[in-house]
Amino acid sequence: MSAGIFAAVMAAAFLHAAWNSLIKFGASKITGMLILTIVQGVAGLVILLMRDLPGLEVVPWLAASGLFHAGYKLFLALAYEQGDLSRVYPIARGTAPLIVMALSGLVLTDALTGWEYAGIAVLGAGILGMARGVFSGGEAVRLLPFALGSAAMTAGYSIVDGLGARVSGDAVTFVAWLFFLDMVLFTPVCLALRGRDVLRADRRAWGLGALAAAASYGAYAIAVWAMTVAPIALVAALRESSILFAVLIGWLVLGERMHRGKALSALLIVAGVALTRL
Template sequence: MATFVVLLVLLSALLHASWNAFLHLSGDRLWLLGMMSIPYLVVSAIGVMVLPAPLPASWPYIAASVVLEFAYCITLIRAYRSGDFGQIYPIARGLSPMLVFVGALVFAHEALKPLAATGVALVSVGIMSLAFRRGMRFSGESVPYALLTGFFIASYSVVDGLGARLAGNSLSYIMWVYLLWNIPQFVMVWHLRGGRQQFFASKNEVAKGMLAGLIALTAYCLVIEAFRYLPIATVSALRELSSIFAVLIGWLFMKEKLTARHLIACALVTGGAVLIRL
């Protein structure tokens, strides 16, 4: 079972890097975020009707997750506004495994074995190193917002890891989070982007937004299920292998350079993942 769950988390990592690439390439990232909300709303509305309600103990976690997910989306958009995909994504994703490790230790009392803890550290260092290169320049706001994004990622990961275990049904838990988070997000974007006439102006872009939304919600549903079987810090660190996929996507589709430094960083992250699995 553990090996199968790890494979699900790695699939989630690939899907997560893919929807972030959609977001980065979008000419209007706020609009894309609103468009991505539509699949979330449709799927979650069906989910809350057919699945059993989460147990009462999980509702404070659902409320906290809604706030943290919304904040995460806003800070991610601000970070992408002025930073490169290959820089911002690794900073945000690389910070979170170590923060999750601390959060899981404090709030879930999950202490990883030394080998696994070393693996988490290697994953974080390897991912963060992907963002830095000689002669690079960051805008005044890109790094602070990327770091803040990493904080929100770690926060909702710990909250959801605990909440999903208390809910009785992990999919029911995340369906309620998706529904309550995306209603205000969609309404906000709809209002800011001029309503129906402008919101659905381009069929091609609408299709891309819908696809990105389906990819994103699938990716995190896999993570929520994994939280039931593996320690929160382990799932978080393995999920952040998405940064390796992000580098490859940037190289293959965005003409971003792939250097020896990237390969060394990828080796560190892969080594860390192996230690975690062992």
């Protein structure tokens, strides 16, 4: 992986942590996520009006991607209703690259070096340490199934989107389609769960949701592009450095508690990222 691709993926990681903090900061997590999805879907539709229709070979990848993304957002919003950003985010984001790494030898053709595997392992150890506070800190265990569900969806779309964008040959169009389909799938799910009240939001909520959508769109567009030019498992692992950004935002901006365990786990995450660069 070149230095330019590495820098781009790290920028995407920061944007991802930023939009998650905006969703967590909002009053209603489901409404905030729905606003984000609608804004992204409309932006995707605008882009699609200027692009050609995808080939039939891309359609199954897009359908699978839309389902994975809708499931990911639903599980994540429900998890944020139960726990802090600095707890939910490490579990939800951190488990995903380990799943991708386990599957990469079975369904992917990208070859990773020994140092890259070591980096992913250290990164995973840091993530597990960060998540340990769910039990030791007496926090809501109810967040775990939702956070793990989000991780499974993340692993799914990491593989599907990377391969689908390669089949498509146009990462911009692929991302536009997946966000449009995400809106089509996610909106009725939210209405079924929370009723029409989920659409009621003030100007502040729409502003936060729109800002989160812009950060999310930029973050994922960069990531999908990177997956077309670098090993998918490595890109997925490097993106999880967003956990470090999320912990800092949770501590410095949202006022969440910082202690030695979090700090040590954050250092392990940084070490894992560094090992993937050797």
